[in-house]
Amino acid sequence: MWPTRPRISYREPVNLPLQVGPMQGFLDDADAALAGSVKAGLDRVEDALHAAVATDVEFIAEPVRHSLAAGGKRFRPLLVLLAAHFGDPLAYGVVEAAVVVELTHLATLYHDDVMDESAVRRGAATANARWGNAVAILTGDFLFSRASDIISDLGPEAVRIESRTFSRLVTGQIRETQGVPPGADPVAHYLQVLDEKTASLIATSARFGAMFSGASPAVVAAVQEYGEIVGVAFQLSDDLLDVASQANESGKTPGTDLREGIHTLPALYALRSTSGDASAVRLRELLSGPLTDDLRHAEALELLRSSPAMEEARATTARYASRAREVLADLPDVPARAGLAALADFVLARTG
DSSP: OOOOOOOOOSSSOOOOOOOOOGGGGGGGGSOHHHHHHHHHHHHHHHHHHHHHTOOSOHHHHHHHHHHHHTOOOOHHHHHHHHHGGGSOTTSTTHHHHHHHHHHHHHHHHHHHHHHHTOOEETTEEOHHHHHOHHHHHHHHHHHHHHHHHHHGGGOHHHHHHHHHHHHHHHHHHHHHHHOOOTTOOHHHHHHHHHIIIIIHHHHHHHHHHHHHHTOOHHHHHHHHHHHHHHHHHHHHHHHHHHHHOOTTTSSSOTTHHHHTTOOOHHHHHHHHOOOOOHHHHHHHHHHTSOOOSHHHHHHHHHHHHTSHHHHHHHHHHHHHHHHHHHHGGGSOSSHHHHHHHHHHHHHHHTTO
16 A cells, blocks of 8 residues: 555644745845745744654755755745745745745755765865765755655646756756857857756746736746746856855855866856956866866966956846846836836846
8 A cells, every 4th residue: 555645734733843044135125025025934944844844754854954954044935935925925825835845945056066076165075075976866866856756746737847947947957968069159148058957947946936827928938038037047146156255155165166167157258258368368278168176166266356357247146136027027017026126136146
């Protein structure tokens, strides 16, 4: 006999502390009722996340708890809850959808860390470093299965949206793994990877929030477009933080992408520069080779921080944030619209 399906219940919370991470800081200046509702919703999502992954198999439970305990930004659930305020934020499906997108995101992190051979995430040892690749991959699969189980209760349309989102996400990961095709523009390729690998799930987060709240189709379409654009800005801001932040500011060691040979937008702009300035020439030389040596890595990081490429990357991020705000113009003039605008501003402000 099959085991009883675990259900989400946020009416009987597991008494976890309210998770108000750095991404929720923009709510401090938001409409008081909206801020209170979103923060209460995040509390329910946190309870529901733990309830959704509960298992009495300790071999699974320990690596799952490892990820949840690290917290994270909870950016995707936050966007679900904000978008839900164009309708009824307490409607059935809103919290459930927020849990689905966060479980999907967490699952991809387990798999990403295996592919990237990452040893640290959010200042803690990754699951693959602690328990090995097999356990990390299976834990990610377990989280995917729980997300699938929850969304199956939300109807065939929700399942279809999640499935297509996951297809785009995986396509972006494959595109990143294969690298830039011969003759293709590395910057355009990178932005396409971000759109598929990161922004697709963020767009679906906004779509789910509006959809399950009962918002009109026009509102659902607009917030989905907003999520797609702000999702790219969000990842670009993370890329900038990886270069610009000091130790422990961003949750990971500064310059991690450089050390792992990952060329994010600032590095790509630096590499395509034709400047004959000695610093620019030296930076291109360093970026063209491995940066596993501590001295070479430190030199490259310092040069990149002061490079015009950083300002160019910030300008690109600002354009995405501005486009996201423009999409909001046709939405109803309610506190949620101002909240989404403030979120776009906050994403940009993170880059300094």
